[in-house]
Amino acid sequence: xxxxxxxxxxxxxxxxxxxxxxxxxxxxxxxxxxxxxxxxxxxxxxxxxxxxxxxxxxxxxxxxxxxxxxxxxxxxxxxxxxxxxxxxxxxxxxxxxxxxxxxxxxxxxxxxxxxxxxxxxxxxxxxxxxxxxxxxxxxxxxxxxxxxxxxxxxxxxxxxxxxxxxxxxxxxxxxxxxxxxxxxxxxxxxxxxxxxxxxxxxxxxxxxxxxxxxxxxxxxxxxxxxxxxxxxxxxxxxxxxxxxxxxxxxxxxxxxxxxxxxxxxxxxxxxxxxxxxxxxxxxxxxxxxxxxxxxxxxxxxxxxxxxxxxxxxxxxxxxxxxxxxxxxxxxxx
Amino acid sequence: xxxxxxxxxxxxxxxxxxxxxxxxxxxxxxxxxxxxxxxxxxxxxxxxxxxxxxxxxxxxxxxxxxxxxxxxxxxxxxxxxxxxxxxxxxxxxxxxxxxxxxxxxxxxxxxxxxxxxxxxxxxxxxxxxxxxxxxxxxxxxxxxxxxxxxxxxxxxxxxxxxxxxxxxxxxxxxxxxxxxxxxxxxxxxxxxxxxxxxxxxxxxxxxxxxxxxxxxxxxxxxxxxxxxxxxxxxxxxxxxxxxxxxxxxxxxxxxxxxxxxxxxxxxxxxxxxxxxxxxxxxxxxxxxxxxxxxxxxxxxxxxxxxxxxxxxxxxxxxxxxxxxxxxxxxxxx
Numbered sequence: 076x077x078x079x080x081x082x083x084x085x086x087x088x089x090x091x092x093x094x095x096x097x098x099x100x101x102x103x104x105x106x107x108x109x110x111x112x113x114x115x116x117x118x119x120x121x122x123x124x125x126x127x128x129x130x131x132x133x134x135x136x137x138x139x140x141x142x143x144x145x146x147x148x149x150x151x152x153x154x155x156x157x158x159x160x161x162x163x164x165x166x167x168x169x170x171x172x173x174x175x176x177x178x179x180x181x182x183x184x185x186x187x188x189x190x191x192x193x194x195x196x197x198x199x200x201x202x203x204x205x206x207x208x209x210x211x212x213x214x215x216x217x218x219x220x221x222x223x224x225x226x227x228x229x230x231x232x233x234x235x236x237x238x239x240x241x242x243x244x245x246x247x248x249x250x251x252x253x254x255x256x257x258x259x260x261x262x263x264x265x266x267x268x269x270x271x272x273x274x275x276x277x278x279x280x281x282x283x284x285x286x287x288x289x290x291x292x293x294x295x296x297x298x299x300x301x302x303x304x305x306x307x308x309x310x311x312x313x314x315x316x317x318x319x320x321x322x323x324x325x326x327x328x329x330x331x332x333x334x335x336x337x338x339x340x341x342x343x344x345x346x347x348x349x350x351x352x353x354x355x356x357x358x359x360x361x362x363x364x365x366x367x368x369x370x371x372x373x374x375x376x377x378x379x380x381x382x383x384x385x386x387x388x389x390x391x392x393x394x395x396x397x398x399x400x401x402x403x404x405x406x407x408x
Numbered sequence: 409x410x411x412x413x414x415x416x417x418x419x420x421x422x423x424x425x426x427x428x429x430x431x432x433x434x435x436x437x438x439x440x441x442x443x444x445x446x447x448x449x450x451x452x453x454x455x456x457x458x459x460x461x462x463x464x465x466x467x468x469x470x471x472x473x474x475x476x477x478x479x480x481x482x483x484x485x486x487x488x489x490x491x492x493x494x495x496x497x498x499x500x501x502x503x504x505x506x507x508x509x510x511x512x513x514x515x516x517x518x519x520x521x522x523x524x525x526x527x528x529x530x531x532x533x534x535x536x537x538x539x540x541x542x543x544x545x546x547x548x549x550x551x552x553x554x555x556x557x558x559x560x561x562x563x564x565x566x567x568x569x570x571x572x573x574x575x576x577x578x579x580x581x582x583x584x585x586x587x588x589x590x591x592x593x594x595x596x597x598x599x600x601x602x603x604x605x606x607x608x609x610x611x612x613x614x615x616x617x618x619x620x621x622x623x624x625x626x627x628x629x630x631x632x633x634x635x636x637x638x639x640x641x642x643x644x645x646x647x648x649x650x651x652x653x654x655x656x657x658x659x660x661x662x663x664x665x666x667x668x669x670x671x672x673x674x675x676x677x678x679x680x681x682x683x684x685x686x687x688x689x690x691x692x693x694x695x696x697x698x699x700x701x702x703x704x705x706x707x708x709x710x711x712x713x714x715x716x717x718x719x720x721x722x723x724x725x726x727x728x729x730x731x732x733x734x735x736x737x738x739x740x741x
Contacts, residue, residue, distance in 0.1 A: 084459050104453070111452045119444045119637065120437070122604045126417050146479060146629060153626045173626070180623070271455045272632030293486045293510070296479060298631045299605030304452065 083368060092366045098391050100381040101370040103208060103239060103347040105322060107384045108269015109308040114300045123299040132309040133277055137262060141254045143285045144305075146296040148238060148263040148276035149173060154291050155234065155259065156181035158284070162231075165198035169209060169372055171236065174202045195222055199231040205247065206239050209349045209372055209379040211342035219249055227257035234259045241267030241315075242322045242345035253279040266346055267318065268308050273301040322346060325382045332389070333380060336396040340380075351377045357405050365395035416701060425699045431724050433714040434703040436541060436572060436680040438655060440717045441602015442641040447633045456632040465642040466610055470595060474587045476618045477638075479629040481571060481596040481609035482506060487624050488567065488592065489514035491617070495564075498531035502542060502705055504569065507535045528555055532564040538580065539572050542682045542705055542712040544675035552582055560590035567592045574600030574648075575655045575678035586612040599679055600651065601641050606634040655679060658715045661722070666713060669729040673713075684710040690738050698728035 083101070087094035099106075129144055145151045156164075156178045164178045165188045178200070179185050186197055190212055195201050201222055205214045214235075223233040235249045237260055253260050263276035275297055278288060297305075308314075322345040329348050330340050338358070340348035352358060355376040362369055370379040383389045399405055416434070420427035432439075462477055478484045489497075489511045497511040498521045511533070512518050519530055523545055528534050534555055538547045547568075556566040568582045570593055582593050596609035608630055611621060630638075641647075655678040662681050663673050671691070673681035685691060688709040695702055703712040716722045732738055 082457060083454075084457050102455070104455075106453060108453045111447075111449070113446060114444075114633075116444070117605075119605045120439060120441045120602050121416075122435070122437070122598075124415060124417050146631075149626060149628055177626070265455075269453050272450075272452045274628055274631045290513070293482060293506070295482055295607060298479075298607040298634050300447075300633055301631050 086363070086368050090363050090366075096366045098367045098383065098388050100383065100392070101368045101379075102271070102381050103266055103344070103379065104271045104381065105242075105267055105269035105318065105346060106381070107318070107321065109304075109311065109314055109318075111270075111304050112307075114303060118300040118303045121299060123295055123297060123302050127302055127306070129302045129306045129309075132306045136309040137250055137277065137279065139250050139253050139279055141282055141285060142277045142279045143289055144297055144302070145276050145278055145288075145292060147265065147274040148236065148261040148278075149274075150292060150296060151261055151276060151278045151288065152236075153177045154288055155232075156183055157291060158287050159183070159200065159232070162199035163197055165195050165201040167203065167207060167212075169207075169374060170202075170204050171208045171238070174204070174234075174236065178202070193218070195225065198226070199229065200234065201226060201231070202234040202236065204236040204238065205249075206243065206344045208239060209347070209370070209377065211344045211347070211349050213247060216247065216249065216251075220252065223249075223252075223255070223258050227255070230257075232257050232259055234261070236261045238263045238266050239344045239346055242319050250279060254281055256281050256283075259284065264305050264308060267322070270304065270308060273304055274298070275301050275305040319345070322382065325384070328389070329380060329382055332393060332396070336400060338378075338396070341377075346382065348380045349377060350380065351375050354405055358399075361399045361405055362395055365391075365398065367392060367395050419696070419701050423696050423699075429699045431700045431716065431721050433716065433725070434701045434712075435604070435714050436599055436677070436712065437604045437714065438575075438600055438602035438651065438679060439715070440651070440654065442637075442644065442647055442651075444603075444637050445640075447636055451633040451636045454632060456628055456630060456635045460635055460639070462635045462639045462642075465639045469642040470583055470610065470612065472583050472586050472612055474615055474618060475610045475612045476622055477630055477635070478609050478611055478621075478625060480598065480607040481569065481594040481611075482607075483625060483629060484592075484594055484609060484611045484621065485569075486510045487621055488565075489516055490624060491620050492516070492533065492565070495532035496530055498528050498534040500536065500540060500545075502540075502707060503535075503537050504541045504571070507537070507567075507569065511535070526551070528558065531559070532562065533567065534559060534564070535567040535569065537569040537571065538582075539576070539677045541572060542680070542703070542710065544677045544680070544682050546580060549580065549582065549584075553585065556582075556585075556588070556591050560588075563590075565590050565592055567594070569594045571596045571599050572677045572679055575652050583612060587614055589614050589616075592617065597638050597641060600655070603637065603641060606637055607631070608634050608638040652678070655715065658717070662713060662715055665722070665726060665729070669733060671711075671729070674710075679715065681713045682710060683713065684708050687738055691732075694732045694738055695728055698724075698731065700725060700728050 161182045164183045165186045166175045167188045249260050260279040265271040326345045338350045341351045359371045494515045497516045498519045499508045500521045586593050593612040598604035659678045671683045674684045688711050692704045
């Protein structure tokens with residue numbers, strides 16, 4: 076099993092600080108997520124049914140017909156590699172590590188791609204996270220469409236994981252051209268909607284591939300309460316509009332705050348800022364001593380900061396950054 | 409995808425009766441399930457964590473250490489066949505059909521076993537549902553242990569699906585000898601606890617197999633609210649005791665009621681009664697016309713009745729049975 080952000084119980088024990096005192100910025104999840112009302116009793120007691128309105132709500136929200144609901148995009152990430160004979164799969168590094176892990180586990184050959192060179196000649200399948208996590212790199216629609224044409228011409232696939240795209244400009248999304256052979260787009264309710272606990276995601280692809288995936292995944296992968304909550308959240312346009320604005324403002328504020336304390340982000344999305352810094356490990360430990368948990372990456376040495384939500388959280392982060400610099404726990408170059 | 413009980417939206421449309429008017433007896437799920445309180449907000453927003461107390465609660469409830477939580481026993485049913493090279497797999501017929509389907513899908517050779525002969529000489533793996541669904545056949549611990557010894561001696565597995573065993577005598581359960589090589593026991597919160605919407609089940613087996621299964625299933629298969637609810641339900645001993653008594657009483661009452669109207673069950677569990685009758689199809693349709701939905705099987709022609717819960721449901725069933733016989737919609741032999 077790979078390591079991820081969000082393991083707060085474990086971290087709290089490690090640093091000896093009660094879990095409720097922590098400001099967890101280690102994920103890219105909107106901590107001001109869609110407000111879940113009480114769930115009807117029937118959702119707990121009865122098996123979920125396929126014709127419960129979830130797919131209609133998703134089709135309206137994503138603006139596309141051909142989609143399949145899955146138990147988080149993780150379920151699709153694990154299943155897709157099993158729908159192809161062993162082949163050569165290009166993945167960028169760094170990127171969300173579960174993609175590479177799943178393809179490798181299923182016996183495929185991994186090819187590490189470089190964000191600077193963009194050569195995919197040796198790949199049958201290419202996996203792109205757009206915007207990328209943690210580098211926040213955005214891929215243009217033109218670039219992705221060119222790759223898709225190249226790959227599909229040799230029977231390949233382009234997989235585009237759009238987990239962080241809900242809060243961004245819709246024009247970046249491959250959903251507008253989805254449904255074509257060899258193009259697979261992944262979406263999730265975990266990040267923008269802040270419903271990571273639900274485990275609901277969607278795969279957008281041609282019908283043939285969706286049928287195979289459904290057969291492999293079997294029935295009832297998504298819990299009934301999760302289906303009900305996801306349906307309501309996808310239909311709530313007013314909340315979505317407001318959340319988009321709030322996240323954009325918070326992300327800009329975070330970018331400014333980090334820059335003020337010598338941690339200028341190299342790039343960011345509406346849900347996180349990415350800071351490349353040789354002293355990433357020292358920063359992570361110093362922040363943890365102040366009960367703030369951020370995600371650290373090694374190649375390159377970097378930190379990913381999720382967004383604080385309310386004023387007390389912003390204060391906690393600012394005071395921690397000020398204290399760390401004042402106590403010279405870390406020297407700013 | 410196989411057909412199952414519980415597709416009530418579809419059935420309601422087919423018969424033109426509003427879904428809320430139906431008495432759904434088509435599943436073996438306790439419709440008087442564990443009462444779910446309001447779920448903490450954090451369950452919706454944050455990824456589930458492995459060390460949240462679910463496994464401790466399950467270990468105490470099942471009385472065994474080596475177990476893995478999965479997204480319903482269905483998740484295990486689909487994954488287990490992928491942990492073995494193609495082999496010969498014995499399944500009883502009729503039985504819960506997802507087992508045979510999953511092994512066949514994964515490229516194994518199915519051998520249909522007969523409840524009367526019990527010869528497993530040609531099998532590498534044997535799957536037993538205990539008590540069986542829908543026949544309610546119970547397998548003795550001695551019989552299962554003998555099969556386990558035979559199978560493990562040739563590197564095989566015995567898979568025992570105990571989905572319907574929570575309300576029964578614990579002495580029937582293989583959990584008491586679980587953890588041994590080649591023995592896999594499946595449990596679920598769907599039936600006795602009435603939490604079919606949750607998608608939470610457990611696999612009890614040796615550590616080596618659980619590790620492989622966890623690696624195949626990947627992280628976060630169970631939603632966070634489901635983990636929280638399951639933990640509370642497993643800890644609630646008082647509810648469990650009362651539910652066991654209630655189900656036993658209701659099952660006996662159902663057995664008597666059906667017998668009174670010419671539908672003597674051949675066998676039953678605490679969660680359903682099984683009626684073998686040539687006119688199963690006519691009975692199913694006649695009951696559906698009265699807004700009662702039961703599950704029908706073809707080989708042999710039979711019906712499975714789940715338990716009514718409150719008095720109005722018992723009345724609805726009794727009146728429907730009386731009306732069907734009175735109108736001679738079906739002649740009792």
